[in-house]
Amino acid sequence: MTSTDAKPEESRREQRSARLPWWGKVPLVLVTVAALLFLGSRLDLLPGFGNLFGEETHDRTGPTLLESIQDLDRYEAASGNFQVVVDLEKDTKYLPDALRGTRTLFVGAGTVSSYVDFGGIGEDSVQVNGDRTTATIRLPHAVLGKPAMDPDRSYAVSKQRGLLDRLGDLFSDNPADERAVNQLAARHIGEAAEESELTGRAEKNTTAMLQGLLHSLGFTQVTVVYA
Structure with missing residues (x-):
């Protein structure tokens, strides 16, 4: 393909891109991340997929403080x-x-x-x-x-x-x-x-x-x- 043929092709791609709606211009990686987050919240409803993403719970609670002691009468x-x-x-x-x-x-x-x-x-x-x-x-x-x-x-x-x-x-x-x-x-x-x-x-x-x-x-x- 000659350089003269490449310019019309590039111009057509720019025109198609300009006609795309705003959601069509979102990078594919963001769409993939959103889909994974959505599936992660829904897979608990399906048997066998509840721990697909390896969800873990960590208790980082600090020490319990004794504030006061009262004698009971x-x-x-x-x-x-x-x-x-x-x-x-x-x-x-x-x-x-x-x-x-x-x-x-x-x-x-x-x-x-x-x-x-x-x-x-x-x-x-x-x-x-x-x-x-x-x-x-x-x-x-x-x-x-x-x-x-x-x-x-x-x-x-x-x-x-x-x-x-x-x-x-x-x-x-x-x-x-x-x-x-x-x-x-x-x-x-x-x-x-x-x-x-x-x-x-x-x-x-x-x-x-x-x-x-x-x-x-x-x-x-x-x-x-x-x-």
């Missing part, structure tokens, strides 16, 4: 396990749910303990007769501790988010934040514990513990009064 006498299904929906005025709004169905599980505070017991709280065979102990009523959520038994069943919320998750450091549903689940669990017989069970167990302890010390009659 209470006897935890009972504990209750609770579970609640939270249906939390957030709407926005003047915008449809498909555009802006969230709805989360969350199963929250946690425990609540009930304890008797021994910290306020003084000399007047314990009365013993002369021959040390009868004792009367006055204690405050049992109270409930704060709900402790169990992350191993708590999970989101479904999440529905509007288009704007989904776009916001892409630029958020903590997308699909579950703190709100966790707090709501803890509040409902605390309310359920207040309606239960957990404090009554704690007082009964505390009485049995003190009676068994004092009986082993030679007391024949032990009375525990809650006031």
